[in-house]
Amino acid sequence: xxxxxxxxxxxxxxxxxxxxxxxxxxxxxxxxxxxxxxxxxxxxxxxxxxxxxxxxxxxxxxxxxxxxxxxxxxxxxxxxxxxxxxxxxxxxxxxxxxxxxxxxxxxxxxxxxxxxxxxxxxxxxxxxxxxxxxxxxxxxxxxxxxxxxxxxxxxxxxxxxxxxxxxxxxxxxxxxxxxxxxxxxxxxxxxxxxxxxxxxxxxxxxxxxxxxxxxxxxxxxxxxxxxxxxxxxxxxxxxxxxxxxxxxxxxxxxxxxxxxxxxxxxxxxxxxxxxxxxxxxxxxxxxxxxxxxxxxxxxxxxxxxxxxxxxxxxxxxxxxxxxxxxxxxxxxxxxxxxxxxxxxxxxxxxxxxxxxxxxxxxxxxxxx
Amino acid sequence: xxxxxxxxxxxxxxxxxxxxxxxxxxxxxxxxxxxxxxxxxxxxxxxxxxxxxxxxxxxxxxxxxxxxxxxxxxxxxxxxxxxxxxxxxxxxxxxxxxxxxxxxxxxxxxxxxxxxxxxxxxxxxxxxxxxxxxxxxxxxxxxxxxxxxxxxxxxxxxxxxxxxxxxxxxxxxxxxxxxxxxxxxxxxxxxxxxxxxxxxxxxxxxxxxxxxxxxxxxxxxxxxxxxxxxxxxxxxxxxxxxxxxxxxxxxxxxxxxxxxxxxxxxxxxxxxxxxxxxxxxxxxxxxxxxx
Numbered sequence: 001x002x003x004x005x006x007x008x009x010x011x012x013x014x015x016x017x018x019x020x021x022x023x024x025x026x027x028x029x030x031x032x033x034x035x036x037x038x039x040x041x042x043x044x045x046x047x048x049x050x051x052x053x054x055x056x057x058x059x060x061x062x063x064x065x066x067x068x069x070x071x072x073x074x075x076x077x078x079x080x081x082x083x084x085x086x087x088x089x090x091x092x093x094x095x096x097x098x099x100x101x102x103x104x105x106x107x108x109x110x111x112x113x114x115x116x117x118x119x120x121x122x123x124x125x126x127x128x129x130x131x132x133x134x135x136x137x138x139x140x141x142x143x144x145x146x147x148x149x150x151x152x153x154x155x156x157x158x159x160x161x162x163x164x165x166x167x168x169x170x171x172x173x174x175x176x177x178x179x180x181x182x183x184x185x186x187x188x189x190x191x192x193x194x195x196x197x198x199x200x201x202x203x204x205x206x207x208x209x210x211x212x213x214x215x216x217x218x219x220x221x222x223x224x225x226x227x228x229x230x231x232x233x234x235x236x237x238x239x240x241x242x243x244x245x246x247x248x249x250x251x252x253x254x255x256x257x258x259x260x261x262x263x264x265x266x267x268x269x270x271x272x273x274x275x276x277x278x279x280x281x282x283x284x285x286x287x288x289x290x291x292x293x294x295x296x297x298x299x300x301x302x303x304x305x306x307x308x309x310x311x312x313x314x315x316x317x318x319x320x321x322x323x324x325x326x327x328x329x330x331x332x333x334x335x336x337x338x339x340x341x342x343x344x345x346x347x348x349x350x351x352x353x354x355x356x357x358x359x360x361x362x363x364x365x366x367x368x
Numbered sequence: 369x370x371x372x373x374x375x376x377x378x379x380x381x382x383x384x385x386x387x388x389x390x391x392x393x394x395x396x397x398x399x400x401x402x403x404x405x406x407x408x409x410x411x412x413x414x415x416x417x418x419x420x421x422x423x424x425x426x427x428x429x430x431x432x433x434x435x436x437x438x439x440x441x442x443x444x445x446x447x448x449x450x451x452x453x454x455x456x457x458x459x460x461x462x463x464x465x466x467x468x469x470x471x472x473x474x475x476x477x478x479x480x481x482x483x484x485x486x487x488x489x490x491x492x493x494x495x496x497x498x499x500x501x502x503x504x505x506x507x508x509x510x511x512x513x514x515x516x517x518x519x520x521x522x523x524x525x526x527x528x529x530x531x532x533x534x535x536x537x538x539x540x541x542x543x544x545x546x547x548x549x550x551x552x553x554x555x556x557x558x559x560x561x562x563x564x565x566x567x568x569x570x571x572x573x574x575x576x577x578x579x580x581x582x583x584x585x586x587x588x589x590x591x592x593x594x595x596x597x598x599x600x601x602x603x604x605x606x607x608x609x610x611x612x613x614x615x616x617x618x619x620x621x622x623x624x625x626x627x628x629x630x631x632x633x634x635x636x637x638x639x640x641x642x643x644x645x646x647x648x649x650x651x652x653x654x655x656x657x658x659x
Binding site for chain 1: 374375378379380382383403404405406407408409410412413414415417437438439442443444445447448451474475476493504505506531532535537538539554555556557558576578579602617618619620634
């Protein structure tokens with residue numbers, strides 16, 4: 001019986017119909033709404049927006065629903081949509097010092113101007129499954145305090161005032177902002193492109209790489225100088241108006257790692273920076289990103305570079321989960337043409353091997 | 369909600385222009401890998417995004433498109449890509465090689481000779497022929513710039529020293545226009561001679577790796593070899609069981625669980641056309657049910 005691969009078209013249609021059915025699940029249970037996803041699976045939406053590189057809660061929620069909760073599939077959906085959007089330009093650099101802070105912690109100082117603000121966090125919770133969440137419980141109103149109108153300076157700025165930490169590089173306004181979605185990547189890559197790559201990079205991949213630096217593979221002696229989460233104004237210089245106009249505010253998490261630096265021939269020992277930024281509340285992501293950012297500066301700082309997290313070509317070529325999942329999963333596609341030529345080769349090699357073995361035996365017999 | 373609206377052949381015109389520039393540069397420097405700002409496509413990386421972007425950039429309303437995977441129009445991914453362009457570009461599609469103006473392919477070159485009114489678009493997973501000898505892009509770009517291909521020849525020589533012949537059966541490296549060593553994509557080396565002096569324009573798109581390269585019509589393409597070990601294509605022991613062709617690339621089909629096999633053309637259009645012309649193979653209409 002020879003069954004060719006005909007009939008694929010109907011098979012695909014039926015498979016997708018079945019997928020839609022499986023996605024919906026038991027029809028007796030109410031359909032999940034985008035509002036529920038974006039309002040209650042907030043951190044999932046934050047991750048999809050960050051790695052999908054598109055700040056749109058509603059579309060990210062739709063992507064999560066469509067992807068049946070598969071985060072990488074949802075990120076992929078959002079990216080594919082984003083790729084078709086027109087590009088008007090780049091915003092002014094965000095001023096995170098003026099963030100409307102909802103959470104802000106520093107592990108380098110016991111107290112800092114503006115104070116430590118825990119905000120909504122899993123930190124210090126006991127990870128005990130909470131059965132009360134299975135049915136709707138009334139959640140008590142959050143505790144309220146007085147708002148301190150005083151600015152909340154970044155911890156790294158406080159260190160910078162003493163010259164103990166390297167200055168944050170000033171943006172060169174004459175230089176266009178690099179964009180690896182519009183220009184192909186080449187190596188060595190500048191830090192703007194590295195940071196863009198890491199911001200879009202897979203959280204799990206960056207977590208593992210950041211972790212590896214802590215375990216000795218390219219150690220950077222990090223301290224969490226500051227992590228802050230809240231709302232930041234976005235401004236855009238409209239050519240016609242000739243001045244910056246506010247576009248609205250977005251929710252961000254920023255992490256500034258403070259790392260040791262032994263100094264070099266030309267530079268005194270000082271603290272150095274690793275930087276992480278992500279949409280929404282994404283602390284694990286921004287901390288990992290900051291660790292890897294600092295590791296990737298090995299070349300710039302003249303440090304010995306031997307570990308995976310210090311190798312920009314290795315990190316940047318493999319951080320993108322949409323690229324990675326596509327290529328890993330493409331092994332599901334038919335490869336019978338190549339496999340056929342490998343089959344032919346393998347048979348030939350085995351025949352040659354058998355023939356050679358046979359002649360060895362006859363040689364041995366002749367010798368005896 | 370921002371309701372999605374898509375352009376003809378999916379990509380916006382700015383993106384198409386960028387891709388066309390890369391294609392023009394690729395044609396001007398045959399075999400050279402031109403970096404381009406590959407976009408996320410609505411199909412996964414590794415599933416033909418490079419080929420799809422090239423096709424989207426060159427496709428016009430009057431074109432007739434054919435899409436094959438493993439030589440066949442009916443493999444699932446070929447169907448999916450063909451339907452994508454039917455939907456987004458509303459172009460005419462065909463399975464007949466000679467009727468197509470644009471042919472997107474994965475892993476095969478059609479058996480029917482191509483003409484000067486056709487473009488063959490290859491889907492490429494790893495565009496760098498030196499990648500498995502040198503993992504770093506910075507190094508391989510330098511090697512190409514200097515025409516430093518000794519490493520590749522050493523690899524081929526080692527094959528001969530070990531096996532008595534070159535043990536590369538697909539993605540067999542070629543030299544284009546006597547300058548650049550190029551990866552022909554994972555087509556079987558059986559197809560390599562078809563690239564030489566081809567009448568059609570051949571374009572190669574690698575989406576994930578963000579590279580486009582090209583072989584302009586009538587360009588010299590030689591498979592790497594040695595004087596005393598000339599390039600040889602794979603030969604099959606038997607003709608196609610369906611159409612009797614002795615010159616086509618064959619797929620091995622397992623017909624039962626007792627070791628039964630039959631060999632049939634991998635290029636389904638070629639095989640069907642031959643059968644329509646009255647050619648018959650030994651297995652046709654016998655105890656094999658052919659669909």
